[in-house]
Each structure stands twice: as C-alpha cells, then as structure tokens.
Amino acid sequence: MKNQFSLEINRPCSEKFNQFATTELGGLCNSCEKEVIDFSKMTSQEVISYFKNNNTKNTCGQFKKQQLTTYAPKPQLKRKYNFIKAFGFALLSFLTFNTANAQKGNPSPEKNTINIKNLQGNITVKGNVGDESGDLPGVNILLQGTNIGVETDFDGDFTFPKTLKKGDVLIFSFVGMESQKVTIQDTKSAANINLKVSMKIDSCMLLGKVAVKKVYSSKNK
Template identity: 40%
Template sequence: MKTQLTLSQKQTLKVINLIGIMMFALLSFNPTYAQTNSTPTKEVISNERTIKGLVSTEDGALPGVNIVLQGTRTGVNTDSNGEFTFPVKLKTGDVLIFSYLGFENQQVTIKDDTTFIKLVLTEDLVEMIGALDSAKPYKSKRKKN
C-alpha cells in the first residue's frame, strides 16, 4: 500500500534534504594548503674551485704542458708563459696529471686550500731512436762524377 504524503510532510522532507546537502557542501570544501617542505633548507657550500697555475723547468716557463684530470678526458695545455687555468672547477681529492715529452709525469692532488699550483718538471731520459736493423750491412753510396 502506498501512503500519500501530505503537503507539510513533503515540505519538511525537502527542508531536511536541503539541510543535509548544505551540511555536506559546507564540510567538504575545506581550505587547501600548498605542500610545504617540513625540513629546513640548508645552504650547501661547494668546495669546488677554479685552479690556476704555472709550470716551469729549471730554465724557465714551459709552454704546451698537458694537464689532465685523472680518469677523465678533461684537460688543458699551458700557454706560452707556462700558465694555465683548468677549464672545470675541481674539488678536494681530484688529481691532475702533468705530462710533457722529455719530462717525468707528475701528479698533483687537490687539497682543501689549493687554488694555485706552481710546479717544476724534472727532465727524463727518453729514448728517441728505436732498434737498428743490423741484418744488412750498411754501405754509404758516393756519387761518381
């Protein structure tokens, strides 16, 4: 059996529904806040620095010395005055390798206070002539006039 609602009951039901919808709307729209970082920001102090230097021998400045960061292909050559500025910033513990034909290779480890390197390369004996083939006798040829 169907029961019919009277007009006052219908109005009461509508008011209750309207109050329910308003309560839902009021409680569902809370203010939203942007995400914040809860950890304090720390300023990072970089220990990377530009390295400059001078490479010489006992006789004076040495132009064209190869300077390479160990384990990489990054490097630079000294200028005509034997001076250089390394192209990338280096950090403590990096190793620079200095090489030049006729001189011993030297390694310099970057320390906390290193910003300028003054290096004197020492001469090395280099064998420039290979083995001679002595199987055939050598004869000098003279032109006959």
C-alpha cells in the same frame, strides 16, 4: 699577434756540443769554425730577446726540443683605466652607502651567509708549469679518469677549464719529462708545478742552423 716567430732546425748537426771549446754564449764548433749558441739554458724571454736584438741569419744553436716552437713577445698593456677606476670607485661607494642604510632596518643575516660546502666542491685551479730553465708552454694537464684537460700557454700558465673538488688528481705530462700527479687539497695545490727533467734529457737536445720564420696573423682594425 704582431712579431710572432717560430724556430726550427731543418737539418740537425751530428757534432757533440760538450766537445766544443767554451765561448761566452755557448761553444765553438771546430768543423765550421762558428760559435754555437746554447739556447737550452735560456728562458723563453731570453730566447725572444736574442732573436729580436741580433742578426740571426746564420745562427747555429743548441736547443731543447720543446724550445723549437712559436714565440710571441708579451704585448704592452695600454693604460686606459682611469675612467673604469673612477666608475668602479663611485659604484663601490654607492653600494656601501645603500648597504649601510639597509642594515639600519631589519637585518637579514641569511643573505650574507656563504655556502662553504659549495665552495669546497668548486675549486678553480690555476698555476704555472716550468723546469729549471723557466716556463714551459704546451704542457698537457689532464683530470685523471676523464678526457678533460688543458695546455699551458706561452708563459707556462694555465687555468683548468673545470672546477674541481678536494681529492681530484691532475696529471701533468710533457715530451722528454717525467709526468707528475698532483692531488687537489685547496686552491693553492696546483700552483707553481715544476716538472722533473727526464734522465734522457740529452736525447731531447737538437743542434744545428736555426731557421727563423715570421708568423703572420690578421690585423685587428
């Protein structure tokens, strides 16, 4: 994907961020007399915006450990839906017309019956995982008692790869945060999961000069 970049801190600094004089975007380091940007309070989109719009050659910052990862701006969707919408509308009209005509003959109620029992045992679980700063990519989601799982994507979103049933338990885990267990009750049970920040959150902070590396991938022609 175009414009991907990764963030690293190769040599963490031993200075204490909470001892810096407060600035607009973070704090002033007395040792090097530079502003240290506090990225730990930014969302993923705010981090992307900062590194896209600023000269970041000599940027120093404070990050949560999980923020030192690969970032990819959201692609802009091209509007090529007019033909598809027109075709879909025509198809829907055709099906509606044929259904209406069919109902004038001998009705067959069994064909329109939904198997509720089947649906209750095949729940598709989707959701979003985040903390107080925003979405969390890379969160592990595992079905308890199995090896079946998935990770949240860049935006903290996930779709569990296996349909579930009422009573199944999903385990959400991430470095530096407390694991959460969610029991499936219905299709909304696992939506908007917010992992609780660990009490040891300070140990997950990294401070230092940021290395920004471009991530290249093959172009689709």
